[in-house]
Amino acid sequence: MDAVESQPSAPASIYTVSSISRPSSCSPVPPAEPPSALPAGIPVSPLFEVRQTRTAGRAVFATQDIPKDTFIWRSDDLTLSVLLREYRREVCGHCFGYEYGRDLAIRDQDVGFAFCSKACLYTWRDWNGEIGVQAWTAVEKLTKNRAKEDNEMVDEDLARPRGREIRKAWASVEAQAALIRTAREAEMDNTIQVTKQHRKAMSRALQAPITPDVMSFCVSGLLFYYTHPSDWENILALAEDQTPYHSTEDLDAFTRAYLHLLAILPLPLLPLATASNVLILSSRDSHNSFGIRSLEDEGSEFFGYGCWPAASYFNHSCGPNVEKRREGQVWEFRAGRDIEKGDELCITYLSGEERKLSRGKRMLRLRKTWGFECACERCDIAL
Numbered sequence: 055m056d057a058v059e060s061q062p063s064a065p066a067s068i069y070t071v072s073s074i075s076r077p078s079s080c081s082p083v084p085p086a087e088p089p090s091a092l093p094a095g096i097p098v099s100p101l102f103e104v105r106q107t108r109t110a111g112r113a114v115f116a117t118q119d120i121p122k123d124t125f126i127w128r129s130d131d132l133t134l135s136v137l138l139r140e141y142r143r144e145v146c147g148h149c150f151g152y153e154y155g156r157d158l159a160i161r162d163q164d165v166g167f168a169f170c171s172k173a174c175l176y177t178w179r180d181w182n183g184e185i186g187v188q189a190w191t192a193v194e195k196l197t198k199n200r201a202k203e204d205n206e207m208v209d210e211d212l213a214r215p216r217g218r219e220i221r222k223a224w225a226s227v228e229a230q231a232a233l234i235r236t237a238r239e240a241e242m243d244n245t246i247q248v249t250k251q252h253r254k255a256m257s258r259a260l261q262a263p264i265t266p267d268v269m270s271f272c273v274s275g276l277l278f279y280y281t282h283p284s285d286w287e288n289i290l291a292l293a294e295d296q297t298p299y300h301s302t303e304d305l306d307a308f309t310r311a312y313l314h315l316l317a318i319l320p321l322p323l324l325p326l327a328t329a330s331n332v333l334i335l336s337s338r339d340s341h342n343s344f345g346i347r348s349l350e351d352e353g354s355e356f357f358g359y360g361c362w363p364a365a366s367y368f369n370h371s372c373g374p375n376v377e378k379r380r381e382g383q384v385w386e387f388r389a390g391r392d393i394e395k396g397d398e399l400c401i402t403y404l405s406g407e408e409r410k411l412s413r414g415k416r417m418l419r420l421r422k423t424w425g426f427e428c429a430c431e432r433c434d435i436a437l
């Protein structure tokens with residue numbers, strides 16, 4: 055029994071996908087809801103269905119017995135990703151390949167990424183497109199020559215900003231954002247008057263401290279929207295975190311990154327660079343991203359993180375029955391043991407070392423990082 059199966063069964067859910075997740079010959083019953091009611095980007099398979107639970111949001115349940123080692127799911131739907139700046143020379147910007155800390159052979163100084171092969175470099179360029187390359191080049195130009203200004207250590211004990219503080223922070227930069235936007239729009243419309251006030255707003259933004267990884271997060275997310283507009287729904291459908299910022303400083307880093315980006319992004323990206331879109335990215339990524347770690351040493355090196363929406367429907371258990379493994383940019387999920395029809399399919403959100411922690415420490419980690427009280431079987435039994 056896994057994370058949420060111990061809870062009383064959920065009421066009929068609008069998320070039930072059994073009708074399309076089973077072969078039609080096994081499913082004489084009409085669908086509970088038309089497929090249009092399914093969240094965008096949800097994983098669909100004859101092996102499982104996604105259902106609403108009473109206390110742990112949506113979760114994945116086996117629709118048939120699944121023998122150990124069965125291949126269950128493959129998520130190749132990477133949306134946004136962040137490679138921490140300190141790993142940019144060692145980890146491939148496209149496939150996240152790593153050569154035990156060696157600098158990779160191919161570096162694209164303009165965009166600030168390294169690649170393990172020319173194929174990865176070309177694919178990365180192809181995926182990002184001309185506008186994407188221009189965006190990363192502008193960010194790199196701004197970031198490269200600045201001293202390291204961000205505070206890399208996240209103090210988990212700081213109070214997380216709540217709704218009112220978050221709304222206030224975003225509202226407080228809107229006037230400056232509007233001035234910068236107008237100044238940028240004047241670059242393609244000479245009827246727009248740019249005054250001293252516009253220029254001041256722009257230079258104030260550019261001189262503000264930079265938090266490179268926050269900036270990368272925003273660029274990656276906004277570029278995803280630009281290059282895959284119809285898949286933005288997949289991000290919107292993810293569980294939302296109402297308190298996605300670790301601290302007031304973290305929230306400030308996001309509002310500053312927003313102003314920076316307004317000042318430097320290629321013009322076609324400006325309509326998407328809105329406070330509301332950056333907030334959507336923060337609130338959806340927060341509880342749904344997967345760590346991008348080294349594939350050896352139980353993933354001891356943390357290179358960054360990314361968001362694969364379909365993979366985000368698996369809940370956590372401290373004794374998971376599904377094992378996940380990253381192959382390049384793709385996550386693969388296999389049955390870690392024999393699973394019975396009706397069992398919840400759970401992965402673990404903990405890294406190798408964290409899995410060995412005591413129940414109390416695991417729960418604390420899950421509460422602080424993911425914001426939930428773990429009620430999986432392993433934690434329940436240990437009570």
Ligand SMILES: C[S@@+](CC[C@H](N)C(=O)[O-])C[C@H]1O[C@@H](n2cnc3c(N)ncnc32)[C@H](O)[C@@H]1O
Nearest residue numbers: 057110111112293341366367369370426428429
């Ligand atoms: C990646 S999402 C998993 C899918 C999510 N339940 C949904 O509805 O989209 C992670 C969130 O699911 C919930 N969750 C996952 N595992 C849980 C568990 N063992 N106990 C309680 N809540 C859990 C938490 O709210 C967590 O922040």
